[in-house]
Amino acid sequence: MTDNTTSADNTTRTDFTRDELMEVNAARALAGARTCFVGIGLPSTAANLARATVNPDLVLIYESGTIGSKPTRLPLSIGDGELAETADAVVPVPEMFNYWLQGGRIDVGFLGAAQVDRYANINTTVVNRGPDKPEGRLPGAGGAPEIASNCGKVLMVLRHSTRNFVPELDFVTTLGHGAGPGDRKKLGMPGAGPVAVITDLGVLRPDPATAELVLTELHPGVSVEQVRAATGWELRVSDGLGATEPPTPQELAALRALKNAGKSSGKSSGKDA
Amino acid sequence: MADIRSLHDAVADLVHDGDILAMEGFTHLIPYAAAHEIIRQGITDLTLARMTPDVIYDQLIGAGLVRKLIFSWGGNPGVGSLHRFRDAVENGWPRPLELDEHSHAGMANRYVAGASKLPFAVLRGYRGSDIPTRTETVSTVVCPFTGEELAAVAALNPDVTVIHAQQADRNGNVQLWGLTGVQKEAALAADRVLVTVEEIVDTLEPRPGGVVLPTWVIDAVAEVPGGAHPSYASGYSVRDNAFYQAWDPIARDREAFTRWIEENVRNEQSAKAAVR
Numbered sequence: 001m002t003d004n005t006t007s008a009d010n011t012t013r014t015d016f017t018r019d020e021l022m023e024v025n026a027a028r029a030l031a032g033a034r035t036c037f038v039g040i041g042l043p044s045t046a047a048n049l050a051r052a053t054v055n056p057d058l059v060l061i062y063e064s065g066t067i068g069s070k071p072t073r074l075p076l077s078i079g080d081g082e083l084a085e086t087a088d089a090v091v092p093v094p095e096m097f098n099y100w101l102q103g104g105r106i107d108v109g110f111l112g113a114a115q116v117d118r119y120a121n122i123n124t125t126v127v128n129r130g131p132d133k134p135e136g137r138l139p140g141a142g143g144a145p146e147i148a149s150n151c152g153k154v155l156m157v158l159r160h161s162t163r164n165f166v167p168e169l170d171f172v173t174t175l176g177h178g179a180g181p182g183d184r185k186k187l188g189m190p191g192a193g194p195v196a197v198i199t200d201l202g203v204l205r206p207d208p209a210t211a212e213l214v215l216t217e218l219h220p221g222v223s224v225e226q227v228r229a230a231t232g233w234e235l236r237v238s239d240g241l242g243a244t245e246p247p248t249p250q251e252l253a254a255l256r257a258l259k260n261a262g263k264s265s266g267k268s269s270g271k272d273a
Numbered sequence: 274m275a276d277i278r279s280l281h282d283a284v285a286d287l288v289h290d291g292d293i294l295a296m297e298g299f300t301h302l303i304p305y306a307a308a309h310e311i312i313r314q315g316i317t318d319l320t321l322a323r324m325t326p327d328v329i330y331d332q333l334i335g336a337g338l339v340r341k342l343i344f345s346w347g348g349n350p351g352v353g354s355l356h357r358f359r360d361a362v363e364n365g366w367p368r369p370l371e372l373d374e375h376s377h378a379g380m381a382n383r384y385v386a387g388a389s390k391l392p393f394a395v396l397r398g399y400r401g402s403d404i405p406t407r408t409e410t411v412s413t414v415v416c417p418f419t420g421e422e423l424a425a426v427a428a429l430n431p432d433v434t435v436i437h438a439q440q441a442d443r444n445g446n447v448q449l450w451g452l453t454g455v456q457k458e459a460a461l462a463a464d465r466v467l468v469t470v471e472e473i474v475d476t477l478e479p480r481p482g483g484v485v486l487p488t489w490v491i492d493a494v495a496e497v498p499g500g501a502h503p504s505y506a507s508g509y510s511v512r513d514n515a516f517y518q519a520w521d522p523i524a525r526d527r528e529a530f531t532r533w534i535e536e537n538v539r540n541e542q543s544a545k546a547a548v549r
Binding site for chain 2: 134
């Protein structure tokens with residue numbers, strides 16, 4: 001491995017990074033899905049890797065209006081030209097949100113987040129930076145509140161740290177499971193909400209009884225203590241704690257090919273306007 | 274009927290101090306050249322509306338021309354923060370920035386209501402979110418048929434909408450294609466409409482998925498090849514992703530930003546090009 005983790009299993013090849021563990025496992029989570037509403041950044045990496053590995057027929061939907069995009073490299077933005085050129089259909093943005101998302105046509109919403117709490121609620125709006133300091137400004141909601149509400153289920157992918165996994169959100173941008181089981185139903189939210197949070201340390205899933213995120217899988221070479229130290233609340237561990245399989249050579253090759261292809265996409269230097 | 278005009282004259286006539294201004298384009302077809310002309314003319318106290326403020330509004334905000342922003346996602350896509358936007362919100366530089374903040378679904382529906390000349394739109398949205406606590410343009414309404422409580426968002430009717438398109442004909446009919454975003458709604462919701470185009474052609478050839486705006490809903494068309502750069506115009510250019518990445522260190526620093534605007538927007542060559 002290229003970082004400070006050490007594999008407990010000496011027979012395992014260990015030349016992959018924590019980020020690659022996260023990306024590969026996020027892609028695996030899309031096995032069996034038909035359609036995925038894809039956020040930019042890590043979710044887009046995972047969804048494109050899924051098309052190259054576990055789910056070649058996955059229909060990628062980007063909020064810029066593309067349905068069935070088949071990019072050959074990772075897009076920088078949700079509106080890169082290749083997403084539209086390779087799509088089965090391109091629709092206007094109001095139609096995307098009203099007919100396709102609100103219409104209940106999309107199986108999985110894949111989101112990133114700045115802050116997550118124990119019920120998988122998300123903050124991407126503002127963070128409190130302490131007394132006498134102005135609120136720290138984040139980008140805002142984008143499509144997330146309605147993606148999390150209306151997709152059949154939600155997957156999340158983000159790096160694990162106490163900065164991101166917080167005991168209390170400064171602002172609820174997007175509801176996950178609210179304050180526990182039943183909250184989504186009470187609010188009339190059609191989808192099941194977050195079913196897995198994939199990080200660079202392992203996988204958290206909501207406990208069916210409490211809706212609280214618990215650690216269900218560890219990545220190779222990661223300890224429970226490491227995950228607890230990177231979580232801002234007292235993280236519970238599933239009785240049936242499992243381990244994720246190390247990335248296969250095919251998964252790593254596909255992931256690296258996607259990323260390398262993306263590097264040759266730009267052309268200018270910041271001059272001109 | 275749309276007049277074919279220079280960018281300079283079209284902006285001077287149609288965009289006024291204090292306007293609610295929408296410059297739409299979802300990643301694709303963002304009207305950068307028109308924004309730069311607004312900066313050169315110093316049109317100020319603007320309320321800007323846009324789903325994704327992008328670098329175009331970072332520039333207008335940093336130039337000190339904006340008092341309020343209506344938006345749903347304010348980042349540099351795939352790169353990071355919009356630093357001029359953040360500096361204005363967090364530190365009031367170069368002036369305080371008031372926010373009216375939504376989700377994408379909410380913003381899209383605000384334009385739909387605006388184009389439909391309805392007072393509001395309904396959606397199944399904002400459920401469980403704190404967003405409605407910070408804006409007066411989200412409320413709820415009870416469906417008279419089912420009793421379901423739904424989100425209501427106030428119509429958004431800009432004083433002026435500016436968009437970029439691939440082509441216009443000599444009568445000022447406009448066609449755009451590829452990712453057409455929310456431009457049709459933003460244009461039809463507005464009192465005044467300015468369209469910059471890559472090219473003026475003799476005849477508009479119908480394109481799959483193309484949006485045609487007839488000349489009689491547009492006030493002015495200006496021919497501005499490359500007018501969406503660093504965004505792009507499908508069929509004419511590709512998104513300049515390297516520019517978006519290069520923007521990050523420029524926008525991080527107030528002085529570097531101000532210098533960039535002086536050198537790349539307020540320079541004589543750009544001003545001359547807009548007069549043609």
